[in-house]
Amino acid sequence: MLKQKSTRTNRFTAATNRHQRVYVENGNTNLPSEYGSRLNFYSKAPPAEITIEEFETYALDRLQVLKTLETASLRNKHGPEFKKQVDQALEKHLPLKSNLSQSPNLLEERRKDHISHFVLRLAYCRSEDLRAWFLRQECALFKYRFEQESLEEKKNFVAGLNLSWSILDQSEKKEILDKLAACTVWKAGKTAQAAREMVHNETYFKVDFEKVPDLINRRAVYIAQGKAYVPMSEQVSIVMDEFRATLSTALEATSKALPRMEEDERLKPILLNVEKQYIGKDYGVSTTSGGSVRASDVDQLVRQHAPLCMSNMHTSLRADKHLRHGGRMQYGLFLKAIGLSIEEALIFWRTAFTNHTDDKFQKEYSYNIRHNYGLEGRRVSYAAYNCMKIISGNPPSTGDHHGCPFRHFSQGNLESKLYSERLGAVQVNEIMNLVRDRHYQVACTRYFEVTHSQYGEKSKIDTVEHPNQYYEASKRLAKESQDDSGDAMEVDR
Amino acid sequence: MTDKKQISEELKDVDMSIFDDDDDAMEDDINQVDDHLANVHLQTPERPSFQPKFFFTLPSDIYIRYNSFANIDIMKKEIERLQPIKIDIGAVYSVKPKDKKTVNEKVFKPLEKELVFDIDMTDYDEIRTCCSGGDICHKCWEFMTIAIKVIDVSLREDFGFKHLLWVYSGRRGVHCWVSDERARKLDNESRKAIVGFLEIIKGGAEMSRKVKLPHILHPSLTRSLEIVKPYFGSLVLDTQGVLDTPDEWNKVLDFINDTGKNKNNNNTWYHK
Numbered sequence: 002m003l004k005q006k007s008t009r010t011n012r013f014t015a016a017t018n019r020h021q022r023v024y025v026e027n028g029n030t031n032l033p034s035e036y037g038s039r040l041n042f043y044s045k046a047p048p049a050e051i052t053i054e055e056f057e058t059y060a061l062d063r064l065q066v067l068k069t070l071e072t073a074s075l076r077n078k079h080g081p082e083f084k085k086q087v088d089q090a091l092e093k094h095l096p097l098k099s100n101l102s103q104s105p106n107l108l109e110e111r112r113k114d115h116i117s118h119f120v121l122r123l124a125y126c127r128s129e130d131l132r133a134w135f136l137r138q139e140c141a142l143f144k145y146r147f148e149q150e151s152l153e154e155k156k157n158f159v160a161g162l163n164l165s166w167s168i169l170d171q172s173e174k175k176e177i178l179d180k181l182a183a184c185t186v187w188k189a190g191k192t193a194q195a196a197r198e199m200v201h202n203e204t205y206f207k208v209d210f211e212k213v214p215d216l217i218n219r220r221a222v223y224i225a226q227g228k229a230y231v232p233m234s235e236q237v238s239i240v241m242d243e244f245r246a247t248l249s250t251a252l253e254a255t256s257k258a259l260p261r262m263e264e265d266e267r268l269k270p271i272l273l274n275v276e277k278q279y280i281g282k283d284y285g286v287s288t289t290s291g292g293s294v295r296a297s298d299v300d301q302l303v304r305q306h307a308p309l310c311m312s313n314m315h316t317s318l319r320a321d322k323h324l325r326h327g328g329r330m331q332y333g334l335f336l337k338a339i340g341l342s343i344e345e346a347l348i349f350w351r352t353a354f355t356n357h358t359d360d361k362f363q364k365e366y367s368y369n370i371r372h373n374y375g376l377e378g379r380r381v382s383y384a385a386y387n388c389m390k391i392i393s394g395n396p397p398s399t400g401d402h403h404g405c406p407f408r409h410f411s412q413g414n415l416e417s418k419l420y421s422e423r424l425g426a427v428q429v430n431e432i433m434n435l436v437r438d439r440h441y442q443v444a445c446t447r448y449f450e451v452t453h454s455q456y457g458e459k460s461k462i463d464t465v466e467h468p469n470q471y472y473e474a475s476k477r478l479a480k481e482s483q484d485d486s487g488d489a490m491e492v493d494r
Numbered sequence: 495m496t497d498k499k500q501i502s503e504e505l506k507d508v509d510m511s512i513f514d515d516d517d518d519a520m521e522d523d524i525n526q527v528d529d530h531l532a533n534v535h536l537q538t539p540e541r542p543s544f545q546p547k548f549f550f551t552l553p554s555d556i557y558i559r560y561n562s563f564a565n566i567d568i569m570k571k572e573i574e575r576l577q578p579i580k581i582d583i584g585a586v587y588s589v590k591p592k593d594k595k596t597v598n599e600k601v602f603k604p605l606e607k608e609l610v611f612d613i614d615m616t617d618y619d620e621i622r623t624c625c626s627g628g629d630i631c632h633k634c635w636e637f638m639t640i641a642i643k644v645i646d647v648s649l650r651e652d653f654g655f656k657h658l659l660w661v662y663s664g665r666r667g668v669h670c671w672v673s674d675e676r677a678r679k680l681d682n683e684s685r686k687a688i689v690g691f692l693e694i695i696k697g698g699a700e701m702s703r704k705v706k707l708p709h710i711l712h713p714s715l716t717r718s719l720e721i722v723k724p725y726f727g728s729l730v731l732d733t734q735g736v737l738d739t740p741d742e743w744n745k746v747l748d749f750i751n752d753t754g755k756n757k758n759n760n761n762t763w764y765h766k
Binding site for chain 1: 555616617619620651652653654655676680681683684686687688690691693695696697698699700701702703704710711712713714715716
């Protein structure tokens, strides 16, 4: 079959000219329509009956995949190593071949994928933390699979979703061509001319801006009068947001229906078992540190055991006698997780904010501190932030000191900071190189090793994923060495 | 301090007049309020149980939360009775306050809330030379004017919002209340996205240069640039004098060179 240069306009452009939406027919007639693509929005529950064994095994297999996805993304966000690890896990536990492969097992694979997703929904809908974790991993999995599909498959799948996006017609596009081009310059190449050509050839969708928060946030698309003009190439973003929104709503609905479902005695133990498998330690809701840290201990404990992000905030707090909201949240929750009780926390913050009057402190800050401990408002005891959240969440702005130093400090400032912590040039350069390659957590782990070198081999810990993990590791090393040496010796850095 | 009082005087009428105790003018006031403020909810008969919540601060710091009123007369009477010194307007919740205690915490959720922007003069501390902290004056207030112009036009042209109310916050900044129905119903993701769209400052206290933009700007930024350009000479160079003293121009140099290299510039500036 010869490959010819197509002189036809693609179907979407043709439809645009006719002011129509495009619905595409599924080419593969061997599979039932709901499994026509290997992608799935999981909007409908699986129709089939399954055995209890399948119920459990499918769930655990999928969980393995989600676990691998989480760990792999923490260590290596985009590289080939990431792909290899995820592919391995998928091959082993949840294979899902594409339509092109013409494999005989397509239906079985898709059925398992469908069922396992729904079982995990039951297992992970119980609490907000569980739902958030599940949502994150499922979105990552969906994105991974979506990006691997061919353009044709993607188009078919999206069309099948009936998301009612309207296509931008040619005349309107002509009017705003320059504006659309200004938004794509970074992709099309440096010249304005190349950008305009790309825009001319690309299909654009006109959607409500609420549907594409990610694109709006990054200012990646042109918007006017509340409508966002999204090119086909950014489709992933729109699909992802739709997927997230659909799943998020479904999880909440499932959690409401859960009590009824658990009346079936066979399901409850399995669901609880699946849950226990893994979501990572959350240092919040079930903190066992028992509230033994006193306000007066904080200075020393933070100096000796806290990671750089927290010690930086502590220093700023002492210097300014104040810390802005982002810092109060990140640092405050960290302190809660190391064992600072609500009473001690109030004392700590009150004495730290020395320039404020009692009255002002009471009005403006004590409510929020109590809120963090679940004593006000929604009465939810918040979990301390993990590294992912700190690195990719609420970035610091003018006057803020929160965030991750390896991510948010300018290179010059980070270097100075490392030198001031008495690191040698070789070590500083090592860490700076990791930061330049955006391996922030690995840099932090290296920082831990370097600052705990007196413990030799024991200083080599797993990659830091949570500031409290860093703190606990540091404390543990100090305690072990204290036990070993037999006398009360705190190592001074 | 005089400047603060002056500004306060000028803007006093904008938000306080709706609480005037003049029965004849009540009709006019309601229409005015209807146009601008959250009270538009009180007028919709379809959902009588959904009312926005008001939070009163009384003298001697008594704070009363989650008040809601069936109509404007009841609200007026309650305000006259309590005489709060501060009133905050909250969201419309899924449950009436008197039922709040009987319902599971998780069901008590905000359904609608105006989109509110808060600009604080202290955010400009790094670039204003006349005041800092709680002080404001006519020199730095111009930054606020520019901010209002930029954000106002973006909310209207980019996002299509129509019902905007800009008010002096009472101390050192302004608030913008967007009360379009579409704005009230926005979820958290969309609100964060709007802020992300408007924001060009990235970086905390440890980052010197916080604005890094590509050569070809997004259309909204091109528009903002045109708004901001005319002020540069008069406000930044003349009034604020950012190149007048070594202390000040060194800050500017920090913006230009963040990597710690090329301190040669410093000497060149000085000689000029």
